[in-house]
Amino acid sequence: MSKTVPSNDIDAVNHRLLAAAEPFENLTESAFSASQAELAKLVKSVHSSAQPVTSDLPAIAAQNLKNRLQEIDKAQNADNRSEIALAAVEGYRTLVSNVRGKIAVPPQVSLLDYAGFRIQADLKAKSTRWADISYALTFAKDRWGEISNQVQDRKIVSDMQAALSHMKNAAAAKDKKELMQASTRELDLVDELETYFAKAANAS
Known part of the structure; x- marks a missing residue:
């Protein structure tokens, strides 16, 4: 309850x-x-x-x-x-x-953080958890889809979409190095989203 x-x-x-x-x-x-x-x-x-x-x-x-x-x-x-x-x-x-x-900052932003961190933990496991990575990628895509239309900064939107696409392609190729780089970029963009939403809330 x-x-x-x-x-x-x-x-x-x-x-x-x-x-x-x-x-x-x-x-x-x-x-x-x-x-x-x-x-x-x-x-x-x-x-x-x-x-x-x-x-x-x-x-x-x-x-x-x-x-x-x-x-x-x-x-x-x-x-x-x-x-x-x-x-x-x-x-x-x-x-x-x-x-x-x-x-001020939608919970989806924190959940994008979660997805990026989970992917990196999966990559660093003794045996790479590719199935779990696939789940986390879908989760990240869905959370981004819930808030992308709230972001008016087109560069952030474009960069996040590119990062998610990069992550998906790297995972499909099972390229651990590329996926680590792409997930790090996604986590950096989460920081930008946090700043964006915080500024928007202060301005309203």
Whole structure:
């Protein structure tokens, strides 16, 4: 059952969820390169960020987040960096997917971030997860389709469409190097989208 949140509280909940998502993003980005000590700090941070927002989530989402944290701990104990990254990025998705109401930066932008990070985690796995990459590419295309008509900056639109096409072609060719480059470009464009929407909200 979903929770009913008074409208005047939605902004505060959204702020907490997005703030809690940041450590999950950081863990995803650093899972493969962090030292054991750094990794331990990052894992501790996701636990600390998740605990206060559990009550802000619907029951199913709260359980999903708990499951992802358990997966992170299990993968950390096994020093399985790819599984850490994948569990972390799914935790990130759970949090940003539960942002509600109208916000300055549409949640689809954060979900494009999720798709790019998931693809990179799939690429860095011991055995490249091509089927999952295909899913993430479709997910990214669909999320972009939901917001592309809200972007009036034609260069950003053109660049994002080109990046998604580049990713699709690289995946079809199973070219890991090209796909890593294309997904990095997509992630850079997500930053541009965040800036674009934030400026548009401030100007309105």
